[in-house]
Amino acid sequence: MAETIRDAGFRATKPRLALFSRLTKTSRPMSIQELAQELAGKVDQVTVYRMIDAFKKAGLVREVHLRGVRPKYELTDPRDDHHHIVCTECRKVEDFVGCGAEKMGKEALRQSRSFAAITGHTFDLYGLCKECITK
Amino acid sequence: MAETIRDAGFRATKPRLALFSRLTKTSRPMSIQELAQELAGKVDQVTVYRMIDAFKKAGLVREVHLRGVRPKYELTDPRDDHHHIVCTECRKVEDFVGCGAEKMGKEALRQSRSFAAITGHTFDLYGLCKECITK
DNA sequence: AACTACTTGCAATAAATTTGCAAGTAGTGT
DNA sequence: ACACTACTTGCAAATTTATTGCAAGTAGTT
Numbered sequence: 418m419a420e421t422i423r424d425a426g427f428r429a430t431k432p433r434l435a436l437f438s439r440l441t442k443t444s445r446p447m448s449i450q451e452l453a454q455e456l457a458g459k460v461d462q463v464t465v466y467r468m469i470d471a472f473k474k475a476g477l478v479r480e481v482h483l484r485g486v487r488p489k490y491e492l493t494d495p496r497d498d499h500h501h502i503v504c505t506e507c508r509k510v511e512d513f514v515g516c517g518a519e520k521m522g523k524e525a526l527r528q529s530r531s532f533a534a535i536t537g538h539t540f541d542l543y544g545l546c547k548e549c550i551t552k
Numbered sequence: 553m554a555e556t557i558r559d560a561g562f563r564a565t566k567p568r569l570a571l572f573s574r575l576t577k578t579s580r581p582m583s584i585q586e587l588a589q590e591l592a593g594k595v596d597q598v599t600v601y602r603m604i605d606a607f608k609k610a611g612l613v614r615e616v617h618l619r620g621v622r623p624k625y626e627l628t629d630p631r632d633d634h635h636h637i638v639c640t641e642c643r644k645v646e647d648f649v650g651c652g653a654e655k656m657g658k659e660a661l662r663q664s665r666s667f668a669a670i671t672g673h674t675f676d677l678y679g680l681c682k683e684c685i686t687k
Numbered sequence: 688a689a690c691t692a693c694t695t696g697c698a699a700t701a702a703a704t705t706t707g708c709a710a711g712t713a714g715t716g717t
Numbered sequence: 718a719c720a721c722t723a724c725t726t727g728c729a730a731a732t733t734t735a736t737t738g739c740a741a742g743t744a745g746t747t
Contacts (some may be wrong), residue, residue, distance in 0.1 A: 428693060428744050449734090461696050466735065482617035484674070495694095497747085502660055502667055509603040511667060513660040517652035518677075525637050525648040525677055531636055532646060537680040539619070542653075542660055550668040563713050563724060584703090596727050601704065603725095622703085 425475040432460040436468050437477075444502070445510050446481040483510070483541060502532030502542040506549035510517075515542045562611040567595040571603050572612075572627075581616040581624030581636070584679050618645070618676060637677040641684035651675045 419429035435456055453462040472478035477510050481489045499512045522535035554564035570591055588597040607613035615622045618638050632648045657670035
């Protein structure tokens with residue numbers, strides 16, 4: 418883990434290890450506030466902001482935008498194209514894999530008169546989980 | 553236009569008409585800041601916040617989240633399932649239509665053990681426009 | 688063990704968003 | 718046209734969120 422951080426060009430400091438470690442332990446993207454709160458006492462909130470920003474630029478971390486909430490962050494896994502499905506009632510988040518983005522990218526380029534390449538995408542679903550749908 | 557606003561349950565006041573009118577004139581989603589700036593003198597920024605919030609709840613306006621920028625807003629067109637393609641260099645935004653969301657929604661439900669229904673989705677593409685790709 | 692550039696925490700700023708409230712006005716009924 | 722009332726607005730102030738400056742601390746190196 419320290420290795421990963423160094424490879425990304427950073428020093429493997431305690432705060433960085435703490436943040437990175439926390440991110441490896443979550444299956445859901447986390448907000449700055451959640452991270453800062455959990456790391457309180459160990460890592461200053463300002464440092465969380467700075468680290469997330471740096472990790473993001475280095476590609477270690479991905480920013481996830483879901484409707485109606487502040488941005489959340491998760492570790493990047495380069496070979497994994499997963500997306501999120503969010504319950505609009507209870508805000509539960511689950512992952513799903515696969516999406517027709519490559520195909521859609523090609524289709525979009527065909528439609529477009531000013532774009533020349535696709536480099537990324539976001540795709541998230543919103544719905545109701547089995548618990549909330551009965552209410 | 554005043555009619556649309558009334559139908560949504562609001563009074564057709566000057567500030568509301570100004571905001572709504574501005575939104576009908578843009579082909580790109582706009583941020584609170586952009587809107588407030590353009591309507592400066594006519595509409596207070598606080599009012600823009602409040603109106604956007606109310607319009608959003610009423611379904612007149614859709615919130616659009618694109619990477620790395622604050623939320624933007626555009627008028628909802630119920631029969632139009634368009635999405636955005638964003639140049640990661642110059643931030644240009646273009647629309648494209650159609651996306652495999654229905655199909656993917658079904659696939660996601662199949663994968664999921666806790667979700668029961670899909671009610672919405674986001675899908676946006678990032679890439680380079682013809683101008684920026686040559687740089 | 689010493690060195691140095693990168694990091695961190697704390698305090699202070701700045702920016703974004705929300706709230707309270709008196710004054711203004713659209714829509715209604717007269 | 719006039720008055721009435723609930724909905725709206727603008728302004729100021731409070732909150733919340735994010736950024737910056739800088740002295741002190743520390744990882745990685747010599």
